[in-house]
Amino acid sequence: MSMTGVLRPGHCLLRVLDIxxxxxxxxxxxxxxxxxxxxxxxxxxxxxxxxxxxxIILREADIPGCDFIAFKVDSKATLERLAKDVEKFxxxxxxxxxxxxxxxxxxxxxxxxxxxxxxxxxxKTKVGNGLGNVNPxxxxxxLHGMQPPRMDHWQIHGIELPGSVELFTKVxxxxxxxxxxDDNTLMAxxxxxxxxxxxxxxxxxxxLQDRFHHVAFYLNTWEEVxxxxxxxxxxxxxxxxxxxxxxxxxGQTIYFFDPSGNRNEVFSGGYMYYPDMPTIxxxxxxxxxxxxxxxxxxxxRFLTVMT
Amino acid sequence: xxxxxxxxxxDETFTCREDQTVxxxxxxxxxxxxxxxxxxxxxxxxxxxxxxxxxRSRVMSRAHVTKEDEDNGRVLACCIWxxxxxxxxxxxxxxxx
Numbered sequence: 001m002s003m004t005g006v007l008r009p010g011h012c013l014l015r016v017l018d019i020x021x022x023x024x025x026x027x028x029x030x031x032x033x034x035x036x037x038x039x040x041x042x043x044x045x046x047x048x049x050x051x052x053x054x055x056i057i058l059r060e061a062d063i064p065g066c067d068f069i070a071f072k073v074d075s076k077a078t079l080e081r082l083a084k085d086v087e088k089f090x091x092x093x094x095x096x097x098x099x100x101x102x103x104x105x106x107x108x109x110x111x112x113x114x115x116x117x118x119x120x121x122x123x124k125t126k127v128g129n130g131l132g133n134v135n136p137x138x139x140x141x142x143l144h145g146m147q148p149p150r151m152d153h154w155q156i157h158g159i160e161l162p163g164s165v166e167l168f169t170k171v172x173x174x175x176x177x178x179x180x181x182d183d184n185t186l187m188a189x190x191x192x193x194x195x196x197x198x199x200x201x202x203x204x205x206x207x208l209q210d211r212f213h214h215v216a217f218y219l220n221t222w223e224e225v226x227x228x229x230x231x232x233x234x235x236x237x238x239x240x241x242x243x244x245x246x247x248x249x250x251g252q253t254i255y256f257f258d259p260s261g262n263r264n265e266v267f268s269g270g271y272m273y274y275p276d277m278p279t280i281x282x283x284x285x286x287x288x289x290x291x292x293x294x295x296x297x298x299x300x301r302f303l304t305v306m307t
Numbered sequence: 308x309x310x311x312x313x314x315x316x317x318d319e320t321f322t323c324r325e326d327q328t329v330x331x332x333x334x335x336x337x338x339x340x341x342x343x344x345x346x347x348x349x350x351x352x353x354x355x356x357x358x359x360x361x362x363r364s365r366v367m368s369r370a371h372v373t374k375e376d377e378d379n380g381r382v383l384a385c386c387i388w389x390x391x392x393x394x395x396x397x398x399x400x401x402x403x404x
Contacts (some may be wrong), residue, residue: 017348017366063367064349237347261349261368301343305350307368 003074005082006193007174008074009153009200011054011101012215014262015061015307021259022058027168029235030217030264031145035127037100044102047217048140049149052124053103055153056215064260065307066212068109069154071172071193076105079122080149083108085171086120086147098123112167114158115201115209125293146228148217152267155201155213157306164190165204174199175275178248182205182284190248197249197270211306214255214263221251221268221301228266232256247290248282255302262307310389314340315358315396323389329355330384339396344353346385352399353384360393 016022016183021042026032029296030109032045035054044054052072059067073079091110098105105123109182112118130140145156168174168191177197180188190198205211222243229243240263242254251267282290288297312321312329317340323332330353333341344352351371357380364377364387372382381398 017368048318062366064368240345256345257345257349258345261347263345301345302353305344305352307345307349 003194005073005078006120006196006197006204007072007074009055009151010052010070010124011057012069012102012151012245013042013057013059013067014215014258014260015067016258016260016262017062017064018259019058019060022060025258026056026058027145029231029237031147038102042101042244046127047148047150048149049129050151051126051129054101054124057101058064059267062172063307064262066116066156066215066262068117068119068120069156070192071106072120072124072197073120074143079106079108079120082172086110086167086304089165089167089171103127108301111120112115113160113163114156115160116156116164116212117210146217146219146224146231146266148219148266150218152216152218153196153199153201154215154263155203157203157205157213159205159207159211160209161186161189162203165191168200168202175273175277176279177273177277178191178280178282178283180248180282180287180290187284187287188248191274195272197251197273202219202234213264213306214265216265216267219266219268225254225266225268229254237272240305241292241302244295245293247293248280250305260307261305263305310360311392312389313392313394315394316337323393325388325390327388328385329387329389329393329395333384341384341401348383348386350381355384355395356381357387358394358396358400360389360391362387362389362391362393363392364370364388380400 011023036044043058045056047185094109097109100207103125107119107121109119151273174193178190187204189202193199240255251270309322321332323388342352344350348367361386367383367386
């Protein structure tokens with residue numbers, strides 16, 4: 001196996017204003033399944049093709065947003081090694097015991113230069129994707145909503161962009177797939193720990209740290225993206241923009257909001273990334289095209305509405 | 308019975324059904340008089356001061372609507388439904404508190 005170290009986005013905890021309204025959205029609109037509820041009132045959900053116990057955790061709070069994002073690593077040895085490397089880089093590391101989140105092993109948490117809380121973990125109970133591992137069918141019965149197979153990536157914003165990018169590329173081993181520069185200021189960095197065009201996107205904010213832009217769910221085809229748009233119309237979901245295509249990543253996309261104003265994306269397509277590929281450059285005078293390729297301009301809401 | 312919503316500074320009024328938020332009734336027509344953000348009580352884009360009229364509301368982010376705001380009719384247009392004719396003033400606030 002050549003994919004080692006940090007494997008993939010594993011889970012994130014979203015704060016929501018009304019837990020049952022949020023559960024209804026993430027199950028009936030997105031199409032996730034509930035896999036657990038804990039004694040703190042947190043609700044755990046997963047997409048159908050994820051084998052691990054959960055990828056989205058919801059908790060009720062009076063301010064929406066994201067408490068932390070977490071990446072799964074390949075082993076406990078890697079977890080220990082990366083925890084030391086992150087500490088050496090200059091981030092204070094906290095250890096959360098196994099079981100603090102349901103069905104999840106020990107987690108290592110640290111605050112990155114853009115102010116976000118990031119976790120690494122090596123173990124989470126495998127509950128399977130409902131197909132079995134011997135002669136499986138292509139998809140399970142009972143799919144609902146937009147039926148994404150997995151949570152895909154996050155986009156987060158903060159002031160100290162170069163620091164977070166350095167941590168992810170030099171310490172956590174991410175590849176740098178695409179970037180936007182304005183003269184010498186780094187405006188956006190798209191990073192991959194896999195063959196996806198991005199597992200995380202960092203965007204420059206000139207005033208605020210620790211901003212959450214969106215969590216994305218993967219869809220297999222453009223047709224499925226259009227079907228997701230039908231669901232947005234049918235269920236009166238708050239639309240941001242789309243269906244459209246990104247210049248960056250070439251992905252096909254819709255952005256919309258959950259009932260607390262946290263932005264969601266459904267994302268399809270893109271390309272296969274390998275670590276020997278060059279980093280694609282976008283210039284600020286073509287930022288509109290970079291983000292929304294056909295319309296070639298950004299709406300103010302997309303740039304400024306965040307939780 | 309639908310209610311009439313007026314946004315301070317503009318002559319026209321908007322027709323708002325009881326099951327429509329104040330933001331929604333101003334968003335669907337030609338004149339968007341209230342800024343539209345997430346429409347879900349999270350971003351504070353559509354914050355208004357209610358000048359006249361009554362409404363029912365849902366939960367909104369405390370980052371944008373404090374208890375004092377809520378008690379004094381400074382609320383998010385996306386989270387209020389009219390129970391009478393209303394007049395509101397736009398209070399643009401786009402940054403996270």
